[in-house]
Amino acid sequence: MLIIENVIWLLVLIGVMILIHELGHYWAARFFDVKVDIFSFGFGPRLFGIRRGETDFRFSAILFGGYVKMAGENPGDPAANDPRSFLAKPRWQRLIIAFAGPAMNVVLAVGLLTGLFMVRFQKPSGVDGPAVIGHVLPNTPAAQAGIRAGDRVLEFDGIKNPVWQDVVMKELASAKKTVAITVERRGQRIQTSITPVLDERLGMGVAGWVEEAEIQIGAVTSGMPAEKAGLKPGDVLLSVDGTPIRSRFKLQEIIRASGGKPVTLETVRNKQRRSVVVHPQKTLIEGKELWMIGVEPAQRFVEVRLSFPEALKHSVSQNLKTAALIYRFLVGLVERRMSARSLEGPIRIAQISGEAARQGLSTFIALMSMVSLNLAIFNLLPIPILDGGVILLLLIEMLLRRDLSLPVKEAVFKLGFVFLMAVVVFVLYNDLSKILPAG
Numbered sequence: 001m002l003i004i005e006n007v008i009w010l011l012v013l014i015g016v017m018i019l020i021h022e023l024g025h026y027w028a029a030r031f032f033d034v035k036v037d038i039f040s041f042g043f044g045p046r047l048f049g050i051r052r053g054e055t056d057f058r059f060s061a062i063l064f065g066g067y068v069k070m071a072g073e074n075p076g077d078p079a080a081n082d083p084r085s086f087l088a089k090p091r092w093q094r095l096i097i098a099f100a101g102p103a104m105n106v107v108l109a110v111g112l113l114t115g116l117f118m119v120r121f122q123k124p125s126g127v128d129g130p131a132v133i134g135h136v137l138p139n140t141p142a143a144q145a146g147i148r149a150g151d152r153v154l155e156f157d158g159i160k161n162p163v164w165q166d167v168v169m170k171e172l173a174s175a176k177k178t179v180a181i182t183v184e185r186r187g188q189r190i191q192t193s194i195t196p197v198l199d200e201r202l203g204m205g206v207a208g209w210v211e212e213a214e215i216q217i218g219a220v221t222s223g224m225p226a227e228k229a230g231l232k233p234g235d236v237l238l239s240v241d242g243t244p245i246r247s248r249f250k251l252q253e254i255i256r257a258s259g260g261k262p263v264t265l266e267t268v269r270n271k272q273r274r275s276v277v278v279h280p281q282k283t284l285i286e287g288k289e290l291w292m293i294g295v296e297p298a299q300r301f302v303e304v305r306l307s308f309p310e311a312l313k314h315s316v317s318q319n320l321k322t323a324a325l326i327y328r329f330l331v332g333l334v335e336r337r338m339s340a341r342s343l344e345g346p347i348r349i350a351q352i353s354g355e356a357a358r359q360g361l362s363t364f365i366a367l368m369s370m371v372s373l374n375l376a377i378f379n380l381l382p383i384p385i386l387d388g389g390v391i392l393l394l395l396i397e398m399l400l401r402r403d404l405s406l407p408v409k410e411a412v413f414k415l416g417f418v419f420l421m422a423v424v425v426f427v428l429y430n431d432l433s434k435i436l437p438a439g
Helices: 002-031 091-119 164-172 248-256 308-334 346-359 361-379 387-400 406-435
Strands: 036-052 055-070 121-124 133-136 152-156 179-185 188-194 197-199 204-206 209-211 215-220 236-240 263-269 272-278 281-285 288-292 295-299 301-304
Touching: 002 036, 002 055, 002 091, 002 346, 002 361, 091 121, 091 308, 091 361, 091 387, 133 248, 152 164, 164 204, 164 308, 236 248, 248 288, 248 295, 308 361, 346 361, 346 406, 387 406
Parallel strands: none
Antiparallel strands: 036 055, 121 301, 133 209, 152 179, 179 188, 197 204, 215 236, 215 295, 236 263, 263 272, 281 288
C-alpha cells in the first residue's frame, strides 16, 4: 500500500513538472507560429486524449516523462519544408523555444517557494546571524583543522561574514578540496584550512561540525526517563548540569558520559523556565549499550510569514544558492571529488515524494520546487536530445552561419540517446542498491 501511495505522489510531482516544462515549449512554439502536432504526457503508445485544433493532447503508456512534437522538428523530417515547421524558423526563435521549457521550470521553482514563504515560512532560529560553530565531532576534518565549539566563522572560501547556510553550501561542494577558513576565538583571528571528506552516503563533502543553535526536543520516546520526568516535544533545552546546550550532539555527549547519574535539565516551555531532574538508563543501540534519556534533540525553528516582495526575494536567493550547489556538485563529479551515488532515480524520488506528502503540503511543495529547479538544470546540460544539447547545436550553427550536416546531427543525437539510457540504468541501479539489503 505504501508503494502505491509513493507511486501516486511521484506521478503528481512529475505530472506538474511535465505540464509546466512542456507548456513552456508549447507556448513558445505557438508564439512563433510553429505547428505543434502532439502534446503528450508520457512516452510510447497513445492511451487516450483529445484533439484541439491541430494538436493532439494525449496520455501515453509510459507516464514517466512527456514531450511536445513540433512539425519538422527532427533532421530529415518530411515536414521540414513547411514554413510553419520548427526547422523552417530562424535559429534564434528555435533557441528560445528550446530554452522555454527549462525556463518555465525555474519560474515554477521560484513561484512555489514564494507562495510557500508567504503562507508558512519555517526557518531555524538565528539563521540570519553569524555562523558560529556549535560542536565539532572528534577525528573529523574540522577537528584536525583545530576548529572548536564557539568559534565564529569570519571568512570561508572567500565568503566574508557568512551565515551558516553559506558555510554548508561550500562544505557540501568541497569534498577533497582544501578550503581556507578564518575564525574568531575569544577576540583573536585564527587562519587555517579544512578539507571536507567525501560522505559516501550523501555523495558530498562533510567537515564534521554543526552550527551553534537553539535546541528543542523534537520527539520523546514512550516509557523512557524523559517522558517520566514530564519533558515534551517543543521544550527548548537551555543546559544540562549547568553546561549550555547549543547543539544536539552536546546533549548526547553529556548524557552518554553521565554513567547513569541523574542530570538536571533547564528547559523553557511556553516562555516559562523549568528545571527537571532525569535519570538516564542504559539502552541497546546498534549492538552497544548507551546511557540515554529518550529524547530526539532538534534545531529550533520559528514560523513567519513574508510579504510578497520579501518572499520573492528570499525565493530567488534560495534558488540561486541551490543552483550554485548543483553546479559545484557537477564540477566535483567531473573532477572526481564527488560521488554519483548521491544521484536519485525514479524509485528514490517516489520514496521521497511519498515521505514529503505524508509530512504535509508545505514539505511537498518545497520538494516540488527543488525538483523543478533540478529538472531545469539537468535539461540545460549540453547533452544531445536534451534541451541543452539542442541549444548547443543551435549556437554552433549560429557561429558557423550554416547548418550542420544531417549525418553529423543524427550521430550526435544517437550518442546522446545512448548516454541518457546509460544514466537511466545507473540511477535505477543506484536506487536499488540503496533500498535492497547488502549481500
